[in-house]
Amino acid sequence: MIPATIRIILDEHAALSAMLRSLLMMLKQGPGDVQPEVFFDVLRAMLFYIDEFPERQHHPKESRLLFPRVARVAPQTVETIRHLEMDHGNGERSVRALQHQLIAWEVLGEPRRAVFESAAHAYVAFYLEHMRIEEEVILPAAEKGLDAADWQALDAAFGTNHDPLTGSYPRDEAYDRLFTRIVMKAPAPIGLGPCPVRPAAGHQPVSR
Numbered sequence: 003m004i005p006a007t008i009r010i011i012l013d014e015h016a017a018l019s020a021m022l023r024s025l026l027m028m029l030k031q032g033p034g035d036v037q038p039e040v041f042f043d044v045l046r047a048m049l050f051y052i053d054e055f056p057e058r059q060h061h062p063k064e065s066r067l068l069f070p071r072v073a074r075v076a077p078q079t080v081e082t083i084r085h086l087e088m089d090h091g092n093g094e095r096s097v098r099a100l101q102h103q104l105i106a107w108e109v110l111g112e113p114r115r116a117v118f119e120s121a122a123h124a125y126v127a128f129y130l131e132h133m134r135i136e137e138e139v140i141l142p143a144a145e146k147g148l149d150a151a152d153w154q155a156l157d158a159a160f161g162t163n164h165d166p167l168t169g170s171y172p173r174d175e176a177y178d179r180l181f182t183r184i185v186m187k188a189p190a191p192i193g194l195g196p197c198p199v200r201p202a203a204g205h206q207p208v209s210r
Contacts, residue, residue: 005148007068007156008141014060015133021048022126024188029119042108044187049104051184053097061090064136067159072140075147082139089132096125 025048033041069083100121107114148156 005145005153005157007153007160008145010160011060011064011141012137014056015137018052018056019130019133021051021184022129024048025122026126028188029122040187042104044184045104046101047184048188049097049101053094053101056093061093063159065090067156068144069140071148071152071156072144076143079139079143082135086132086135086140089128093125093129093132096121096128100125 025045028041028045028048031041065087069087073080073083100118103114103118103121107118
């Protein structure tokens, strides 16, 4: 049986991947001339979600609880863990910069669009690669090397997460409002709003 912590991390990665890909779909669509305020509102909510949940709940628990245990039982992962820790710091700074660049685009107009779009594409590529490394290197090492006491501590900690997009774990009213705001306006696969491009086969809106 897959440990609960690994299942939670994979679920959160899947939700974040869908969010990141939807952000790029939104950019491809662009703000248009009819409801640009909706476009910017959705992007702000998406970036807030990334800053609020993965950066403040998901990553700290990985850094504080998961990575040290994996380094102890799988020393061959230490260099990879150092790289992932640097990613955590860089990712937090990057998403804050993206929030600022989005406001600049919304307020100052088209001259600021290219800066945001370039940074957003780079951020999505960075984050998807970060999650791939965790899933292909760290989680298998954890599953192989950690003992029952390790999993008990990790499961207790990660089980308190409140990711509004996975819908599998304890609900939080504030995060529910964020979920509703995104899912009702954003395109598939993250939301129920109009999809600017035809989704890939099998992609469905996230639901609970």
